[in-house]
Amino acid sequence: MKNNLGVFAVLALLTSCSSGYSEAELTQLHEEAIAANAILMKNLNQNQQFELWQLLVQGEINYQKTVSLSLAQLKDLETISVVTSDPHNSLNANSSYEFRGVKVATLLDRYGVDADVTEVTFVAYDGYRATVSWADLQKYPIIVAFERDRRPIARSDGGPLYLVFPYTDYPQLQQKYGDRYWVFYLTHAIAGTPDLSLQVGERKFNARSLAKLPQVTIEEAVGYSGWSPGKVQLHGVRLRDVFQAAKVESEETVIIQGKSIVHRNPYKPIEIPVAAVQGCDVLLITAWGKKRQPIPSRMGGPLTLAFSPDCQEFFPQNPPWLTFVEQILVE
Template sequence: MYQPTAYCLLLRRTLRELASALLPMGKKKGKHKKAKTKTTFLGILVAVVLCTMLAYLSGCSEQPTHTELERLRQEAIAENYQIAALHEKQQAKPNWQFTVHGRTALGQPIPLSWSKVKTLAMTSVWTTDPHHTSDSQAIFHFRGVAVSTLLDEFGVAPNVKDITFVAYDAYRSTVTLNDVRQYPIILALERNHKKISRSDGGPLYLVFPQTKFPQLRQKYFDRFWVFYITDMVVGTEPIQLQVGKQILDAAAISKLPHITIEETVGYRIGWPANKVKLYGVRLSDVLDAAELKLSRRSVVIVRGKAPIDRSRANPIRLEAADLKRCDILLATHWGDEQMPIPASMGGPMTLAFSSACQTPSDARRWVTFVEELEVTQ
């Protein structure tokens, strides 16, 4: 019976690792599958031969038998498929966050796991898709979560009139509460029984049943069909601004000096194209209220609700010198009548710049749904 020495045991372990490395990490599809399998098998045989030769040349006096080699190969295959199965399982889980905010029964953000979203996805809609331009008459089957289901699940506070959906890139769309209750408007996970890829607007895509209810086609045309949704806002949230370690609410903000600017705004959607009046508080006064002091090298990081506005790799940065030379404010009201900024316009709080602060590359800095300020050195 084959009894390996410690050195041979090491070679055997190396053999198993080599064999596992030469196997494919997952099942391949397509016409080249058999060719790839043959190539992989030949690679394993080459590894076996090489390890056997190395063992012989290194003085390992007792060589494994063909039966032992076959057993080691089968062990490597089994381990590889276990790793491949785990890898595929992890890949199948979308790295996606969806959160319900605003005036729900809980009154605080409600993050939903992907498994919870899938559990709620019980509604089907057959409709055309205005973004499918190659065939505007094609009917698609969408499966997803009815927005009304989410409202039933988490409740709606009195006097709420609309629901706003926010995308990964800070795009947004607002639908009336009445329409959400009346029609099966859904957050779609699947199109024609397949997951909606990121390149096609997934994994969550706002869909309107415009074929069955053609009246929706005029009211909610293509720009309302939002790709890659990450957040849903019920009504408009109360002001809750995190500044360093403190939370400032509307009462705290109202105690600060208020200023007015009149500018053409840089927000992406939902605002007038001409100049509008914005009312709010200077960013520097907010930092002072939170007792955050700025040095010449300080940088203020501004974070909004949308993931693109919370990016750690590419944050919204404001230099301390900018705050001193011009008016940068957190706007809470707008227009001649000083109306509160609603969620449909990115409220309750947005970042705004006076003309002295603006440059042609400033569009991204007009942040909506401002939620957090951080000072770094």
């Protein structure tokens, strides 16, 4: 197990089947996780990874927009131990382990969660996400773990940060939060949904400034993981209109960056051909559904990337539908 990332990743993804992933999506997610992890492992040894790893606390908090915590800083906070089984351990699924870490509620209370927050979304370095009720995080000792059996959690076991649920002491949690909620490679904890913020060149857009641009609505079966199957109304703006407002031009490539490390990977960027930006509706989506609801963090919001059907001709494979869009680089 400790030297078999493939086994661990496959198990973790297979336990997500209940969320609606197809076999093709599972295969793609697995391959992307393996590839991204290989890049990190190639460039950094485990000690370096642990030193550089950060947990970002974001969203509707009082402290500031983003709080960045290193592993050392997390360990300096008040910690607790939880003894429970680990559903992703393929060798000893029924065994119990002692996890040490920071209770999520303690961590977020430190930075002041807004009164109207009802849920917290956890994001992994590969973009995987899971959302947990804020009330349950306050009620139960659900932790961001950095040790298992008094040793750092290896990358091959989902470390260095791992979201752990105390199944043994609170078996009701296993019914509500199944295996797929145990987020490994944890990088973000998002209280509620943060304000929309998009950097394009030197221009920063928010929800109000994007709303001033020409609005577009399409109805498509989305390419985001975790959304309901079938066609959904999507509302937003064309990428080319955003470029015009930002007064930027691109002769070759547009790079879209999301929240996760994988989606900011310079070795495998998410590229959009300029021909697609000019020739079809590449969209930044700010709302969904007939009631034009804002996109919450649990769905990858507040800003996502979408494509009209005629964009398919510009991509050898499927267009890169992306959640948590934060920055656009123009080259």
